[in-house]
Amino acid sequence: MTKISPSILSADFASLKEDIIEVDKGGADYIHIDVMDGHFVPNITIGPMIVEAVRPHTDLPLDVHLMIADPDKYVDDFVKAGADILSVHAEACTHLHRTIHAIKEKGVKAGVVLNPATPVEVIKHVVEDVDLVLLMTVNPGFGGQSFIHSVLPKIREVRKMTEQVDHSVEIEVDGGVNKETARLCREAGANVLVAGSAIYKEEDRKAAIAAIRG
Numbered sequence: 478m479t480k481i482s483p484s485i486l487s488a489d490f491a492s493l494k495e496d497i498i499e500v501d502k503g504g505a506d507y508i509h510i511d512v513m514d515g516h517f518v519p520n521i522t523i524g525p526m527i528v529e530a531v532r533p534h535t536d537l538p539l540d541v542h543l544m545i546a547d548p549d550k551y552v553d554d555f556v557k558a559g560a561d562i563l564s565v566h567a568e569a570c571t572h573l574h575r576t577i578h579a580i581k582e583k584g585v586k587a588g589v590v591l592n593p594a595t596p597v598e599v600i601k602h603v604v605e606d607v608d609l610v611l612l613m614t615v616n617p618g619f620g621g622q623s624f625i626h627s628v629l630p631k632i633r634e635v636r637k638m639t640e641q642v643d644h645s646v647e648i649e650v651d652g653g654v655n656k657e658t659a660r661l662c663r664e665a666g667a668n669v670l671v672a673g674s675a676i677y678k679e680e681d682r683k684a685a686i687a688a689i690r691g
């Protein structure tokens with residue numbers, strides 16, 4: 478079954494606890510947390526303190542997406558704050574293999590993220606090492622953008638790549654995911670879908686999660 482990871486970037490930060498509990502009870506599989514530093518992406522959002530504050534309010538895995546320059550510097554902080562999956566951008570890592578293993582050595586799952594314009598070949602030599610590949614279907618930095626359809630073939634390519642190494646890597650897609658684009662992602666081989674606006678802008682979040690899951 479497809480997993481759903483609601484992105485709290487679209488939640489109401491003044492009632493973050495309630496917004497997390499609601500999607501937890503509504504059938505979410507992960508809680509997606511977007512960390513932005515104003516350097517790697519043109520927006521500033523959440524740091525380890527917020528991850529730590531959120532941690533006691535759900536037992537769901539915290540799926541933390543680091544959109545930051547020099548992520549190696551902050552791996553320890555986010556693990557201590559309670560991240561269960563820590564994903565770094567291939568574009569932000571000089572020594573991607575080293576960063577992935579530094580995450581895994583801390584006892585959490587490691588993910589690698591690719592921007593829409595980055596070819597999947599970049600991760601060919603680390604796909605055996607990661608637990609998750611996150612393909613961005615928007616240019617990262619903001620919620621509420623339109624899905625970039627030209628990323629769909631990349632989902633199929635990563636699916637093939639993971640099958641070749643006979644390794645059960647999760648393939649996650651993030652950006653502009655709604656019930657229509659979710660179907661395209663599932664058909665292409667994604668098994669974890671991140672959605673912000675398509676869940677948090679809906680009155681009935683449980684129904685929104687079910688619709689995206691398909």
Ligand SMILES: O=C(CO)[C@@H](O)[C@H](O)COP(=O)(O)O
Binds near residue numbers: 618673
């Ligand atoms: O990482 C990001 C944006 O950079 C995403 O996680 C967005 O938060 C998804 O929001 P929607 O496109 O689903 O509204």
